[in-house]
Amino acid sequence: MPLLMSFRRWWAAIFVGILLLPTLGHVLPDVAGPPPTVLEPEARWWEDAARRLDPYINNTFGFRGAVLTAHLSYVRAMGDSMTSRVLKGEHGALFLNEDKALEQSIGQLVRPEPLGKLFDMVKLLNDYMTAHGGRFVMLVPPNGHTANFELLPAYARRLKKAPTEYDLVAQRMKEAGITFVDMRPIMAEAKKTGPVHWRYDTHWNLRGALLGFNAAMAAAGRPDLEVSEGDALEPPVPSYVGDLGRLSGIRPAEPDLDYPGKAPMQAPRNPVAVPGVMPEVSKTDPFVPYAYASGHPGPRILVIGDSFTQGLWEGLLAYRASVYGWMHHRLCRFDMAAVERFKPDILIYAPTERAMPCKGEPAHWPPTPGPG
Template sequence: MPLLMAFRRYWAFVFFAVLTLPTFGLVLPDLPAPARTVIEPEAHWWERAAERLDPWINNVFGFRGAVLVAHGTYEKWLGTTGSRRVLVGEKGQLFIKDQQALEQSVGQLVRPAMVRELADVATMLDAEMRRLGGTFVMFVPPNGATVNYELLPEYARNRRTSPTEYDLLRDEMKARGLAFVDVRPVIQAGKAGGPVQFLLDSHWNHRGSLLAYNAVMAAVGRLDLAVDPADAIGPPRPNMRGDLLRIMGSTKPDFPDVVYPLKAPYDGRQNLTPIEGVMPAADPKDPFPPHAQETGRPGPRVMLIGDSYTQHFWSGYLAQRTSAFAWMHHRNCRFDLNAVDRFKPDILIFAPSERFMPCRGAPERNPPPAAATPPRVSP
């Protein structure tokens, strides 16, 4: 008897094709999907694969956008509240639940050891800047659930306790004598003038971003680097897009969001000169490529170690207020520490967002890129 009967051989080809689809999906066009937050497996992932490898697989599998949209559409058809990664609050406000952000914001998740580990990294960066003769400051962009706590469902509001991890970090930094800006009060106060957080997206909007930017510049004693909101931010207009909406698999929200567009020249269309040989080489698929650029303007050299809350939101401000600025992702504390020494900033800002505060390693000291050339001198 043949191992695989003739009428079943065609099905074998079908099954093989289905199994290879994810591989083709790595290179074929896909639907838009949330930005990848994990770009490589953790070290020694084979020791605890379910914990260390799964986050990477969830970020890189083929046809990721199509699968997430299909999954969200199916859940919505079933009448659920949407993706398990998204919480629907009052007035249509969406909240991200990844990394236990909700529990973190309401004080149900408190990890003192994690806070101390993050403060250790801040201590290291402060010492690096003292050696270079510059200024160090840290701030943490808050979760949406921290900013718009009043829009959480009632059951979540009733679970709120203190202190939160954000509170512990603020107190730990103060105890160590390190510069730390708690931007929560200024952002909360800013809500009186309009939204500071997107409705359909996990990030703050340009109003909230600029309020935090000005608070940080005031804390380092550089009011000359502040940006007047009237000069930088245009009138609000409706917006129907957002990363949380995409995660839910929805293409049309029940309520429109509000976006405050940036005005020129703060809208990111400046002519900048890349500084080579400073930042580590990045994978072309990395959604968070590091960069260092000269602006051709007078001002200090500013370096920012952050994530998506500052990657694009702050670039227009820094391009108008600095002679050179650099940005790189914190990579959960595994950033290249030598890049700080190569760039030699006057001001170093460490800004991991609230739900990405936990470290998954220590800063690394990597050599400059192989094709490095001497940095270009500002005119």
């Protein structure tokens, strides 16, 4: 009698194949997964393998991306989430763990098609402003992961590679001759004399916001509209405030630094609305657009941005513009007709880094049907 009957041989082959799957997973294609947190085993791992080797194995098993993606889909289907929305970094720093912001900032995620749609839409805005005698500027506030890169966990810093999406956008805008403000070197230089981005919040601080506004005005050819730090900011004071702290329930061990704003950074109490310009949105929408008249001379400035500019730039815009407006970019799907109605002298497109790629089909031109 043979050791393995014919039907048992098939079962044996299937069993051996299953055992080999993890090994094959190291050489076969896999879907993208979260960056590994351990890149190599500890030194002399064989002396205490359970403690020193297991973390490495748990980060490098076969079909890791497929397994983790399937697990995340399962958890979401169950109506739960085992993933933290906040990533802990060095010296107590906190980072957003959503929107693939970490992977984007360290170059592990590059999305050519959404970036191509972004470029096409930005070119439309630039061509429109050029045709109407105005100035267009694109400015990208960096993710906290980019601005405070040195505070990321060590494993994330070691995974950094180029080009990142920010690199590609900056290069594409330069090649097309579109005015683009790369905030990364500006903020890196400013950090030598004080913080420019919160350690416990997703946003830049008031100093970072002021740097961004001034850089946009200079890029638009209006350095006379810049506001000095001395005129806009008080000396820094300790603060424990931060949206990432609230999300995670973590109270920082040491305070961050805040720069209280002087009058130019403060929004007017009773601004004069300019009717018929901005699209209507729900009252519960956190990003209500606005168009106001300041009552003094200056250019008409419109900003298409997000929470990095919504309130933080309102006082500065009121201080320097005759008419100023803001609306959310909606991931490239904003109301293009509002640009025509506003008739800006300076148009600034300012999505934060993690919101650069377009989602779906972007706004197009003309925004309304043409004659005939």
